[in-house]
Amino acid sequence: MISIKKIINYGIECMSMSLSKSHDIGHAKRIVRHMKNIHREFLEKGYEEAFGITLETIEAVGYCHDIYKAGFTDYDPRSLILEDFRSARILSQRFPSIHSSVKYEEILHAIRYHNRSTIFFFLNRNKYSYITQLLYEADNIEALNYSRAVKGFDRTPRLILNAGYILYGMYILISNIILNKSEYAKEHYRLG
């Protein structure tokens, strides 16, 4: 049986060698931090689902959620196609021997669906698992991280980058109105 620590180390290794400037080890570390902060809030609120989640599970999800994107630069359109599904597939192929573990299935599920639209989760509530919500909210906070956008798209004229950032940011803010959010996400969902 492969330990969850090996999965975490594999994610750290992949993200440390990332070709993408915006999906690098710094992004993965911030995702883990945001996920832990949201998890802490849900624990304090006494959410039943929160009590079965370990910090190692959160780290495994956070460090491995973009391992597919780590293989492409920010300008490569191939990195956008089914990226969440593909990150989960890479992980399950790398560690097939723990397929039967319930905890591992939860990790793969969160990674597999983390990049779906808000409408998708609104219509498929069963796909919006506890860990998926932690990752989804953390990743949306990062999507609104302006300095990260500048770092990733450093060859794009600033005017075009700013316009794209504002349009994408507005889409995230507006589309997320229909989902329940942590207070932490509400505080951090902002442009700039």
Ligand SMILES: [Fe+2]
């Ligand atoms: Fe991400």
